[in-house]
Amino acid sequence: MTAYAHAFASDNSAGTTPEILDAVARASSGPAAAYGNDTISAEVRRRLCEMFERDVDVLFTSTGSAANSLCLAALTPPWGSVLCHRESHVNNDECGAPEFFTAGAKLIPLPGDDAKIDPDALRAAVRHKKGDVHSVEPSVVSISQATETGGVLSLDEIRVLGEITEEAGLRLHMDGARFAGAVAALGCTPAEMSWRAGVDLLSFGATKNGTMTADAIVVFDRSLTPELMFRAKRAGQLTSKMRFQAAQLDAYLTDELWLRNARHANAMAARLQNGLKAIPGVELVAAADANIIFCRLPHHVTDGLLAQGYAFYHDRWEPGVARLVTSFATAPEDVDGLLTAISALS
Numbered sequence: 001m002t003a004y005a006h007a008f009a010s011d012n013s014a015g016t017t018p019e020i021l022d023a024v025a026r027a028s029s030g031p032a033a034a035y036g037n038d039t040i041s042a043e044v045r046r047r048l049c050e051m052f053e054r055d056v057d058v059l060f061t062s063t064g065s066a067a068n069s070l071c072l073a074a075l076t077p078p079w080g081s082v083l084c085h086r087e088s089h090v091n092n093d094e095c096g097a098p099e100f101f102t103a104g105a106k107l108i109p110l111p112g113d114d115a116k117i118d119p120d121a122l123r124a125a126v127r128h129k130k131g132d133v134h135s136v137e138p139s140v141v142s143i144s145q146a147t148e149t150g151g152v153l154s155l156d157e158i159r160v161l162g163e164i165t166e167e168a169g170l171r172l173h174m175d176g177a178r179f180a181g182a183v184a185a186l187g188c189t190p191a192e193m194s195w196r197a198g199v200d201l202l203s204f205g206a207t208k209n210g211t212m213t214a215d216a217i218v219v220f221d222r223s224l225t226p227e228l229m230f231r232a233k234r235a236g237q238l239t240s241k242m243r244f245q246a247a248q249l250d251a252y253l254t255d256e257l258w259l260r261n262a263r264h265a266n267a268m269a270a271r272l273q274n275g276l277k278a279i280p281g282v283e284l285v286a287a288a289d290a291n292i293i294f295c296r297l298p299h300h301v302t303d304g305l306l307a308q309g310y311a312f313y314h315d316r317w318e319p320g321v322a323r324l325v326t327s328f329a330t331a332p333e334d335v336d337g338l339l340t341a342i343s344a345l346s
């Protein structure tokens, strides 16, 4: 584990919180109905209805990729297309699962600064060859909030993309692997950042922000629920002992643990970002609104940090570019230690 003593590689590197561990232990006492028919699963749904200020349906998933792929499969026919940013996780990091789950729908990668879909590019794409039997039919738009480069779409930016999507008769999916971080950054309500801005289906990420193995799909258009349930079972996502996933999410949603964790992760990223700005030779390359920072580091600095046991991705996107990620588990001393190490190496 020493290689991860200084973990800035991913928010997936963090463990979980005592509240969640305790909830899982409590859920283990006695028998419970299987496949999500237990009382804790019902409680999670109640909590999410409250949090989103409306009736929603909820399906638990074990990964964000499963949530994304199931959502997209429910929102496009096999002859449809998924309009997404070219940097999006669905496009780059899910091993073709969206294409597989949709039985062959085509992902159309779109441009845009800071991993946000450019509205003009979307306006053109939603109309492109619509109704032309020789081409795929534009069906769903997928946006990531927070984005893959650590930015956050403003409510207006989401609304604009939502309006273009709706006017063209398409559906809107949000990859919310870092949903909590985005809500914390915007200081808005979960409802404002999702269904009120036009989102039909949300991949509600929680694993990166505290749970162990539990993410969820939040269904705003509840006519999609029956189909999603069959799809989830076929995808191996209908866990028999669902109460344990539910227990994680129940604790996550209790007393706003989700928001507290996200605020902390964002604060640690802000501390890191401020420190980096002051170090000569280090350049920030994207606006970090949530908990991911992309920066340019001299090669000898990267090598020196790696030699000291720092774990982070580098040279994956561009030579010399490093990605530093904070989480609910990052301590201020971890950030300060990294800054001191970078300063010394610079």
Ligand SMILES: Cc1ncc(COP(=O)(O)O)c(C=O)c1O
Binding pocket: 062, 063, 064, 065, 066, 068, 089, 090, 144, 147, 148, 175, 177, 178, 207
């Ligand atoms: C933007 C985004 N979406 C979705 C995911 C979900 O990934 P996983 O399937 O590993 O849980 C991730 C994880 O890195 C992500 O960064």
